[in-house]
Amino acid sequence: MANKEPNIGIVKDGKVRRFTKAGIAAHWVHTVTFLTLLLTGLSIYVPATTWIGNLFGGIQNARIIHRVVAIPYALFALVLLLVGSRQQMKEWLKVAFTWKKEDFIFSAKYIVTEFMGRHGDLPEADFINSGEKVNSILTVGTLFTLTISGFVMWFPETFPKWAVRLAYPIHDLSWLFMTSMLLVHMYLSLIHPKMRTALKGMTTGWVDEEFAKSHYPKWYRRVTGKDA
Amino acid sequence: MAKTLFIDTSKCMACRGCEVACKNWNDLAADIRPFNGSYQTKEGFATQTYTIVKMNEVEEADGIRWIFGKRQCMHCTEAACMMVCPKNAIQRSPEGAIYVDRDLCIGCGYCVQNCPFGVPKVDNNTHKMSKCDMCVSRIENGLTPACSKTCPTGAIQFGEREDMLRAAQVRLAQVRKRFPRATIYGNEEAGGTVLYILTEDPAVYGLPPHGTQVPWQVKFWQYLARPVGNVAVGASVLLLLVATWFNFVQKPPKETGAHVEGGVK
Numbered sequence: 001m002a003n004k005e006p007n008i009g010i011v012k013d014g015k016v017r018r019f020t021k022a023g024i025a026a027h028w029v030h031t032v033t034f035l036t037l038l039l040t041g042l043s044i045y046v047p048a049t050t051w052i053g054n055l056f057g058g059i060q061n062a063r064i065i066h067r068v069v070a071i072p073y074a075l076f077a078l079v080l081l082l083v084g085s086r087q088q089m090k091e092w093l094k095v096a097f098t099w100k101k102e103d104f105i106f107s108a109k110y111i112v113t114e115f116m117g118r119h120g121d122l123p124e125a126d127f128i129n130s131g132e133k134v135n136s137i138l139t140v141g142t143l144f145t146l147t148i149s150g151f152v153m154w155f156p157e158t159f160p161k162w163a164v165r166l167a168y169p170i171h172d173l174s175w176l177f178m179t180s181m182l183l184v185h186m187y188l189s190l191i192h193p194k195m196r197t198a199l200k201g202m203t204t205g206w207v208d209e210e211f212a213k214s215h216y217p218k219w220y221r222r223v224t225g226k227d228a
Numbered sequence: 229m230a231k232t233l234f235i236d237t238s239k240c241m242a243c244r245g246c247e248v249a250c251k252n253w254n255d256l257a258a259d260i261r262p263f264n265g266s267y268q269t270k271e272g273f274a275t276q277t278y279t280i281v282k283m284n285e286v287e288e289a290d291g292i293r294w295i296f297g298k299r300q301c302m303h304c305t306e307a308a309c310m311m312v313c314p315k316n317a318i319q320r321s322p323e324g325a326i327y328v329d330r331d332l333c334i335g336c337g338y339c340v341q342n343c344p345f346g347v348p349k350v351d352n353n354t355h356k357m358s359k360c361d362m363c364v365s366r367i368e369n370g371l372t373p374a375c376s377k378t379c380p381t382g383a384i385q386f387g388e389r390e391d392m393l394r395a396a397q398v399r400l401a402q403v404r405k406r407f408p409r410a411t412i413y414g415n416e417e418a419g420g421t422v423l424y425i426l427t428e429d430p431a432v433y434g435l436p437p438h439g440t441q442v443p444w445q446v447k448f449w450q451y452l453a454r455p456v457g458n459v460a461v462g463a464s465v466l467l468l469l470v471a472t473w474f475n476f477v478q479k480p481p482k483e484t485g486a487h488v489e490g491g492v493k
Contacts, residue, residue: 047314047315117474168338170453173456181464
């Protein structure tokens with residue numbers, strides 16, 4: 001499988017090139033827009049967090065910002081990937097949506113061992129492991145469900161009543177699922193002792209070779225041609 | 229105690245005194261529109277119009293007949309507007325009146341989209357929803373709603389729910405002699421805080437058909453989607469607390485095996 005972006009898999013000074021520049025840009029565009037939408041959404045939608053609206057200059061401003069930021073959220077990351085990182089996007093989606101028995105074993109074992117700071121004998125992961133697959137599927141899936149339902153809620157006069165009414169629970173369920181996944185994703189990248197080094201991949205594009213070998217052995221072998 | 233507004237359309241003569249009394253008591257501005265060929269004063273509910281009298285002309289063999297229907301909020305006992313309001317701005321009085329707390333309302337319009345009767349309206353300048361509140365300030369002081377107080381024919385009655393339901397049943401038997409298709413509307417449809425004697429099919433009055441009127445999407449949202457989503461977020465938080473305990477408080481044993489971690493050194 002030589003399906004890789006030109007730079008991906010290069011080994012230099014004990015590091016492996018893991019992400020493309022466009023992929024990194026897409027990740028952070030998505031991060032900033034999603035978090036802005038989450039905060040404004042919380043101020044609009046949850047009684048206990050109405051005060052967050054003050055950070056955006058009041059609840060009515062928050063409502064406007066929520067709609068304005070929804071546009072780059074819906075489009076920018078997608079465009080960046082399509083234009084600048086189509087190969088890796090395809091590979092990522094292919095891996096994310098391919099599920100085998102070992103993926104379920106991985107997640108079940110990971111949660112009780114590695115996630116809790118213990119060593120676990122886990123099935124070998126490819127570009128991403130099965131927990132990251134869930135994160136990827138939810139991120140892509142809710143990008144669509146949130147965008148479509150949000151669009152219907154934004155222009156209720158344009159759509160039939162049943163669709164507008166259905167958009168609300170879809171929007172609600174989507175952000176709640178995505179947020180619960182995001183909490184775990186952020187915990188692993190910012191706080192978790194063994195995993196937080198992975199953040200370097202998303203800031204520089206490079207990860208430690210040893211980290212890549214132990215966490216993504218199949219991918220490492222595939223893109224570097226070396227033994228893990 | 230639960231109260232009921234009982235509207236007998238067979239007694240309504242479309243004087244529209246209720247529209248005026250409502251505007252008067254609630255201090256609502258006049259909403260002057262050009263004549264559009266109908267005697268009906270208001271086309272529908274608006275931010276300044278909480279009650280309207282629908283006027284339908286029906287051609288029959290012996291001439292034209294008028295069908296009048298006084299409309300306002302149904303004050304549903306299972307109120308979709310109240311269920312979907314993200315700020316709990318829509319509340320219920322002990323008498324059963326559904327009213328909006330304007331300080332809490334942010335004008336999101338969820339209630340507008342989900343009300344089966346098309347009642348709530350949001351003012352785009354003030355960002356506040358407004359609708360009939362069954363004159364909650366009057367009824368909690370022992371008065372009757374303004375529309376009921378002013379009605380000269382007794383078409384709008386107000387009282388204890390059981391009394392009104394009994395009155396409606398008695399009246400229905402009488403009305404059916406002249407209007408065989410007459411029905412009671414509002415008890416099954418919205419819980420009975422507002423009861424109607426309708427002489428015709430509900431659609432004639434612009435009302436949804438007989439049967440419970442909470443949209444299925446609202447039920448799916450409130451009874452399934454929201455609880456499932458909340459459990460997901462709760463489970464995540466719990467998982468992270470447990471992980472924090474094992475990673476930082478009760479530190480993991482030092483590893484001696486060959487397994488290499490790329491962790492922070």
